[in-house]
Amino acid sequence: MKNFNYDTDDLIVALATPWAESALAIIRTTGSGSIEATSKVFSGRSDLKRAEHNKMSYGFIVDPAEGNKIDEVIVAVFRSPQGYTGQDSTEIYCHGSLPGIKKILDALKSVGFRDASPGEFTFRAFANGKMDLTRAEAVQEIVSAKSNEAQSLALNRLSGGIESKINEVKKLILDTVSAIELQLDYPEDEGGLSHVPVDDILIAQEMIQKLLDTYNAGKVYKDGVKVVLAGKTNAGKSSLFNLFLREDRSIVSEVHGTTRDYLESWISLGGIPIRIYDTAGIRDASDIVEIEGIKRTRNIIDNGDIILYLVDGVLGLQPDEEDEFRKLGQKSNFIPLCSKIDIEGVEVPSGFLGISTVDHTGFSQLENKLKEMVFKGSYIKSGEAVIDSERQKELLERCLTELKLFREGMENGIALDLVAQDIKEALDCLGEITGEITTADILENMFSQFCVGK
Template sequence: MDDTIVALSTPYGESGIGVIRLSGPTSISLAQKVFKGKRDLREVPSHRAVFGHIINPVTDEPIDECLLLIMRAPHSYTGEDTVEFYVHGSPVLEELLIKFLIELGARLALPGEFTKRAFLNGKLDLSRAEAIIDIIQARSEIGLRSSYVQLQGRLSKEIKPIMERLKDLIAEIEAGIDFPEEVDLSYESIEARISDIVEKLNNLLKGAYFTRLYRKGLSCPIVGRPNVGKSSLLNILLGEERAIVTPIPGTTRDTITESITIDGIPVTLIDTAGIRDTQDLVESIGVNRTVSSIESADIVIWVIDAGEPLKEEDFEIERLTRDKKRIVALNKIDLSNRVLYIDDIKDYGPTVEISCRTGEGIDRLKLKIKELLGSLPSPDFVIPINTRHEALIRRCLDRLSIAMEGIRSRLPIDIIAGEVWESYNILGEITGETASIDIVEEIFSRFCVGK
């Protein structure tokens, strides 16, 4: 990392302020060539802001007022000399300043490259780096809090002691192989220590469900046969006319996805095509997508028309959603000629009467969703485990399970040591200690340019 990188760190477009970030060994000297203030930047202490003007390095002509912040290595985000320009948020100005700096020798940063340099310079480990993109992409306050807990190194503090215990066990096993007369090592003692590590890893996995819930939220398709009020329910939950509503069955032919927040949890509502036998090619594709959305759902809202008796399509939906957390919404209760009541459908699970026309029962429906969620712990008390971490922990557990089987089968100790070594390396991918360059590159490629 002997080059200097530059990028816009604020969103592109007109705004009150724009921040251009420069990081690398020549940051301060490059900044000196495009900035004119009362002091030589080489003499400005670290973490000190100075006022001045952005200048054209060729003509020396000022083009904007600017506040400039210097952060000297290693006390910066990246661990390198870093300069940030705070200019008026003009895209023309921002592009011009970046152009000047590139012509002077800087390079345009790749996505996530500032945070990647922070990782490579030991300013934060890989799990903490991942938390930054999760903070940027947070969909709710509770998701933001969960990501912040990860940024503070909560997961790393749990993983690193486990890795140390694995390393100590490997050292003792190898010492037992080399010096069997001096090291008292039995299969039983190895098994006991691995069992303790397995227990700790399984406890960590408990945080995976809640982390996914806090950050990604619930997937909640609204299903039912055609014309029972699914699109109307989506609109009333959103508080806007998002889906087209007509009395013609089959109006919704594709899934429509929108998000709301219920009790702090993001809920992705999916308006689906009505389930029925159809010869229409487009509608049949929509029905297939409805079935797929049910399969991946966390909670299903099954809408039934109170103005008609249950039909064959309703029974098919009951079968498709039987193994899911399900709320039955009996819609159109405002009809004078209704034929269905709660007692008629109470065997199908939690039920609520609603009217999408009058709004009656909608608050009760939201309460039913909260009840199905159950009592959620605060993110402050949950070890944040994202999808990548969960997969790695499960791989580690698989390796330790193989080691345990080897112990019970009294396989040679060196074979068991190999499995323990592999489990150690897998856990190291969480913090980045043993992660390959391909893994590191893939993670940072998800970031935006300028972070």
């Protein structure tokens, strides 16, 4: 941990709320001596230096040199080893004025604070043993969650859902490791290898596999699903895009080629964050702007998770789109839609889902079909520990491989000191997940993705 360039002893400060005009803003500080340092820029009825843990003090932030008032504030004090980081910390609740925030930050920097790097507060919490790595990862996930469900799943991880599952597995493996070590130390002991609880390893493997099975669903909640609206010009893509968003976001008109670039937006469908794209209608274009728009559209379609292909219900499938339609139809994540079915005489061809953006016919069926496709039947039960971090997934897979090697080794009568190596490596993988074993690179990579102030 020494090479990791986040110092854990100095005084850091950051704005924890967005850098924007608002009713209130929160500036947080941490580091040993941060309460004393904050008190140098605070003037109130009571002495901040003597404030108890978890207590609020009303007063003013003042310029430490001149003593001029900068803002009227409330300061919360958190004393080591309590509080988020485990170090002395303060939180300043001030007015959300940009010049005011800047003056407070400058005043704090003049008394010894420096700007915090991304994730530095959480890193200190981890370094001081306030949380393991799975919880630290969950902190950022909770901040960036894009749907109710994603937020709840992250909250479960933050409360230690993954950590406790990993610890259960770890306990099973540890029991086996101890039995092996005993056997290695006293090989003459009666009972021999029968003392090694190999069946526990089978249970551990099953538990890890169960956790791994939650990865895809977890990833869906975290990263969302890319849904692309595609089709010829005037098919009704932008109208449907607006219906999903429930706002007039994309321009709709009877002019062919209205949408020339793609638009994207986030929506939540039954808790699943969906990134939905409206695209330029596909046709033989001569205008260079439209040609570029269609090129981008094809790129978006190639990278989409689910394609909703609209065929104009009035015109039916056109000869010049048949190839495109057939090609896309080979993808498993393709939903053909027949638009404008409110218009008299429009008939929905077989295999198509009819939809109208005027009277919303077919819209809830479309939503259900999308949900079905996203989960392929594997819904997550609420309260279940779900992994969505690539890092955790890779480590669990490695752990599983090592356990398999260990069991094969035992079955094939490989020397005990050799199979012991496999099982210890499996244990190390679990240690890396929770952060007991870790390298500077892993930490740097993880915490640098955090927001400043977290």
